[in-house]
Amino acid sequence: MRALLSILTFCISFIALVTAEEQAARRVDVFLAPGQSSAEALPILEMLGFVPSGSVTDGSLLTGKATDKVIEALSASKLVSRIAVGPVVAAAPRVKPAQYKVRLRYYIEADRTRHALEFRRMLAALQAAGFVKDKGLEQEELYDEPISGVLPAAGVKQLLKAPYLQTALLVPEGTELPDGNTPVFVSMELTNRPGVTRQQELRNATLAMLKRLGWIPSHGHDHRDHSRLLGWLPANQLESVLLAKTGREPTSRRNLQIDMALPSSANPFDVNGWVLVNVTVTYKPTELHDELLASLETLGFEPAQNGESQEGLTGIFRGRLPTRTLARARALDGVLKVDVEPGTAIERITPVLAIEVLPEPEGSQPPAVAEEAAGEPGFSKLSPDLRKYLAEVGENVAKPIRVEVVLRGTPGEFDENWRESVDNLRGALGIEGRLGPLVTGLVRPTDIKLLAERDEVSSIRLPQMARPLVLPPFDPSKPAELPVDFAPLGRQANGTGDLAALPRRRSPQRAAVLDSDFRGYAQFVGKGLPKKTQLLDFTPERSPQLQADPVVGDPDGIGNGTRLALALMATAPADELVLIRINPESPYMLEQVVRGVEGRGWRSEATALREDELRREHGRLDEERAQLRGRRRLVLNNFGEDEDARAARDAYFQAQRDFDAREQDFKARQARFVKLVTQAESLKDLNTVLIGLRWEDGHPVLPGTGLGNRYLGLHRGDASAPLPKASWIQAIPRSEAATWHGIFRDLDNDAAMDFHSRADAGSRQKDLTFLAWKPHAWHGAKAPEKVVWQELPAGAVIQATLQWQEVHSPHWKQDRGQDHYRQPLAPLRLVILKQRDPHGKTALPGDAYEVVARSPAWVDRVENDRRTATYEISARFQVPEGGGRYAVRIEGAAPESTLPPGTAALPNAQRAELKPLLKLDVIDPAHRAEGQVVLETPTAAKR
Template identity: 30%
Template sequence: MTHTRLAAALLAAALGAGPVWSQAADAPRVQEPPRTEKVDVQIRYRIRADRDERVRQFRGMERHLTALGFEDARKEDPDHDLDILDPNAERLTGTIASAKVLTLLDDPRVQQILFAPAGYAYPEDRNKGVPVRVVLRGDLIPTVQQVLHFQVLQQLEKFGFREALGYDTRGYKQLKGTIPLKYLDRLIKDLRTEPAGWFVPDTPGDRLPRPFADRLPVRWVEVMPAAEPPPPFAPEAVPPGRAKMTPDLRAVLADPAQKETPTRVIVLFAEPIEDRTEELRARLTSAFSPTVRRDADGNQLKGTDGLPLLTEGAALDGAAGNLASIRFDRPADVERFAQLADVLSVRLPRQASETSTPIVAGGKAAGAADVLKASGVAGMHRLGYTGDGVKVLVIGSDFTGAEKLIGNGLPKKTRVLDLTAELNPEIVPSPADPNRAGMGTAAALALAVAAPDAELVLVRIDPGAIFQLFGILKVIRKEATYSDALRSRLVDISNKTVELTRRKELVLTEYRLAFDDLADDEPTKARRVRAKAALDAVLADQVLLTQRIDRFNALQKNILSALLGTRVIVNTLEWESGYPLDALSQLSRELEKLAVPLPPQIARRAGDLRAAPLPPIVWVQAASAAGATVWGGPFLDLNTDAAMEFAPATQPLPPMNWSADMNFLGFEGPTGETAADLPAGAKVRVTMQWREPTDPNFPGVDRPAYPVVLRLFRQLDPKGEKVPSDEMAEEARSAGGPYPLLFTRTYVVFEQIMEFTVKEPGRYALVVAKGYEPEALLPGLKRSVEVHPRIVVETLSAKPGEGRAVFRSYVSPEAGVGIPGDSLGAMTIGVPVKGELYGGGPGLALRGKPDLFGPDSVAVAGPAVHGPGLATGYVGGVAVGLVQAGAAGANPFKSAGFEPGKMAVVPENFLKILRPVTKP
């Protein structure tokens, strides 16, 4: 596959490059419409000889053409017989059977041919393009053949040739594209002297590059079936003021309907911010304090007292490392904040992925008794290890219906803690997302199968608020009693109190003035009515504020009572993108610190109760369920065409591919079957993440070594009925970026994003290209680094059970289990199902993840589900039993002798040493 306008540096590199990606024996993988029975053909021949020898060779060529059935269009021309004697004659035109047209080249005197379907309807406007296939000489070694391909392309572009997208180059032996009709005949002239001609060529022959200068480069040209060429793709123009913002955030800014909508964003700072949160709060308070609330049309909103309503002001909801989660009153405030010098990037929060899905109709979950017996947990139950006295958290995005199951599937000591309330200024839980199937209740039920007597706390978090997990850990470790979000709610209450006090003073003043005048005229009476209504409204708001304060106090009290004393945390959510992979995310590193705690920084005297170390926290994490939506591996560009190959040259091409530069997408339905076409209306996000070292001379995020551009191609005719199946049109392209996720002095983690909505059903392919790279002053100064990207496809429009977009050509199960399952401090749980992901990430392929495997399904109350999330719930219950039994450390499975990388089965030796629980 080629791309228009490769840099000259790539040409030089190709001369010394390794093996060029090609197909064995140039096997055709492209479906093409059959040629017409007859074709119109132009033959360019050459006979350089004296008169008699020319006649002899001309007669020999005529016999060859006549034997093939060539019909000369000029045979009735009186001057036609003069060609045999004219040394300058070199063209023949006529018709021939399409099956024999290429056999014309068997005669050594035939230099080139150009043919088209018989009666081809050329456009009336000779400036209009005609689709052509240009086939080159193919007697060169692969690397040199690619150089010739590029040199011919450069020459053709002088005629206005527009190269096609994504076509099959057949080992760089053909070009496809459109050329203006007025230049069509010149394709079977000697391109080395064109476009000026042989008499005064643009470039003298001794200055032409090799191998272009060595021999006639073009062998034959075919005019392809007429089809309206797709219009050139017009990429989004990113204003400089929004260059730090990701596409989803730019879409919010461009939407007039969201002009006054509060917006929560994730901000990456150049320096760590978690130790300077109060400084950041002060900056937000001073620059983004409460302002007048407006509707989408910009009109002021007023309360029942007639006074303008105020917004809440910007608030800090969480901070970790260089990242901060900030809520702004409106998108315009985000754009203003992004202009600060220490802000590197701004984006919308990335939603966590669910790790369990409903079992399709007809499927059946494994029986609970069978699972308990197979995992050895039944033996622990017989000894009395049922989780009694151990507090365990199950973290999920939704626990609908859990309250009704307490005591009937869930332990009697079960409570629900909804932490989405701390993100809302009114301190009320967020409504359930109808487009999201939260499986937290199913995981909790699976945990209850293994630990029926545990003290269970179901913690609901916002799936886009990864910072809430930090707040949970800090409370459990007694490092804080208020999360960053709760501190912001205190600020909101303070601002609301100030606003209400101001309004109350104004209303009371008006009330006194109105009732000082007890006249009976209508204007005076109306004034008294308005004053009383305004006072009643303020008093009602005062009651609402009091209720908000009560909700705040109750939530903070519930958080402390629910979280303190936790021994096991079961997390069913994981993140595929938006945060650094390879265990570099702040959450993954925090879990590793908890697994190996550092000695206390404050020395306490002997006997001090606070000197006793806190018990370790066991974090049981669900592995990714992304499966075929993920690809990962090295960034290969062996043929130096500025496009990444998804597989090395030694790996056979998939059936649907003619190039390793493309990864075709498909749509996986609820039953697991994958269709080749993406449905219309599907909204898809493609995210590519990689890590590269910083430039030691210019450390920063504005000079990536891999300025990646993601492109989406659509097959115009996959079956090749009207046009060849390798005819492609560009439907989407990443605009802006790459966007930094993590910046240190030694390395940067980048992410490139492309979002698109499928306009019409069809077959689509992803192409990863390298964008513009500034030229180095000297070749030795050019940076050359190796990166291992990970690409994930996320279907944003799919509702529960509707399917998802996946890769069809290339997938990489070893691309990693997601975040924070890549952490050594997390006990990552997977399921023994083909296609499930493993490994720590593209840069940690040898990390043994998942740590253990659990049952893919367990029969519990409610709809039957399966996947890593359910397995994590069950294995989390096993962990509760191990903690109750006294298994030491943050990894009780290791202490109990579980075999890593295998099914979670309680070892017989561990059961033998357990003593039965004696109940009082």
């Protein structure tokens, strides 16, 4: 019945579509609404013009193609939650080679007569797959030498099923392999001999083996349940993998095979493979000792180290022997017996079944090796951006720079012990303020590493700026209509509220807006803003001259703070409005505003620093004034007209003028300081404070850990208590954020987090989440609300940030001498991948990706308390000309226990779930104003 109703609902759309003129079809991914079945939804979507591609699973993702009109109709369907639109479908399908040049290695264990028969049987199977063999050696059917030929692409799967085949090397016809160690892009299919339960063990062992040959893995590819590898191998090692040995001599051992222990339940004599068991060979001591050992080795015997001994009148050989030659070994002359040690069997496996060479576009290069953590004392505590800055300007620059110092712990309001670590370098670090564990101040580059070596210092970084809200162009007729939601500060996770209901109603109604940009507010005073509107600028405290921060942006524009104020006054009018301007790089100012609202004044470290500078300057001026008075008496009492007397008088008068100018400047600074301190009185008894800034980068943003009242309530001893005196409201972007938050799961143990279940992932890899682009509605976006674009726009700068909290052992946290948890237990890493051929124009597989960015080895610990610590990493990239399709991968593993690395833990030691938070944002202002990056899969945002 539901299907019939849906059909009737969209009949009009269907009729319009079938009569529309032909349009170019685009590749689309259609994500079904929760609870919808693909089997039921597909027929309805097909009636709307959707053309599926491939087989349809029972998941929530349908892949296919559709025209622009069809996309519009699909977006109107209640069956659909999102449509990710790709490029126009290429006229020609993905390029595939017509045939391959093939080299095959096989192994037939038989006598000469049977070997020839089995060779012909194998050759018949190969020919059935379309294989045309090149002319080989004379009597090649008697030997196990590799054979070569050509094979149509359609016959690859059948060829790999041929009996006795060990490894096949497939090179597309017309492709010439490079010389030497030039990397070649290849896809390797692994044998499935170990079975499903041990396939990953085989893959890991194969990777370790290939690494010795120069293997470079391709990130993000689909390993197909650990049966496939994708990456680069030196051209001169392809033959080694084919022959399963690095030695070139015909007699050299196949040392590129893998030994896997057989399960204890398996009978080694029932396994159809190359199985070896540990044996003890007892023989008669004769002069034919060497001949006997040679005979055993021809049967595959591998002597153990120091495996020879003599017991009485008999000799002993110990080592490994294939089960299939055990009977023949017992029949050798001189052998008394061969004893098998139970439970010691191994199977020797040739892991690589097929190697396919994948031609790459000219100029392609393998990814660079990932950066390792720096080992220099203190250096590992410096953020990458700070290290880069020091490398550019040099460490001997005398001018102090502003940094943020993250402390090892969070001091209480009256705890001053933290100063011993960061203030011992008196004169080197000028502290401006502290919020929680974050200290902002000025430090000379020469002292940064010394500061980093302090035990209480967790990390040092450049200031992290609050992100401004993205607002549409100003419409004076609709000042209250902003794409912004509002919520009580610190309770954003509980949902947003109606702005009209959030302000505290009390007469007289005094409201405030806290932001960094109040351009153009004066023109609205009395015309949208109350007549009693004043601007309080607290940014001068960061300047030794007590000058306000310069205005950024068009001077004639309307700042975000002004627009929030207009929206607040249009929704909840007030008798008086206070515009509070603070610096977006100074989150400690937020706490000072709280102090001011509570009537406790503005007492930041920066204010104390400016006061101290004025006091010292006042002393210098007093001293200089006294000196000038004495100098004045001497000069004016000298009435001589000689050149020296005139020069002395001129020098004095110039010195006096310079002094007067400095004194006037000092008095102006003094006046600005008094204004700065006294204006905080206007903050007292505010009813409502609307905050337009959000600090996220470098700050705890996990649910329940935001800046909010987490640190602002510390002075009352309860960080979770709501702030008194006023209603504190946070402005939150209404636009959908590219955010994923869920439990870290890695069900296939491939050291990469699963974003989706296999059903939700559809045809994608479940350890990738793809990014998409959604233009802002006010920026000329004509696409329906449900539509996003798979390719990101050229020039956009995107930042991915990952934050997670770990549970740690309180016992080890008490060790003040060593910081056991400076590095996380979970060594997570962000990898940004770009699909190399999203349009299907080359022979590259769809899961071939280019690494465009990685998070550095440095991890920022943004918060640390008695039982937990919060860590953050980030990666940034710019979309090149032509755009592209991108995905995010989180590599690593969840911690096995709460104890520090290297500490012995019990098998059932305490563990805690890891719930990382992934956030993506547009960094460059131009593209930030045009649209936003979102997650292509709507269900990826929650799990």
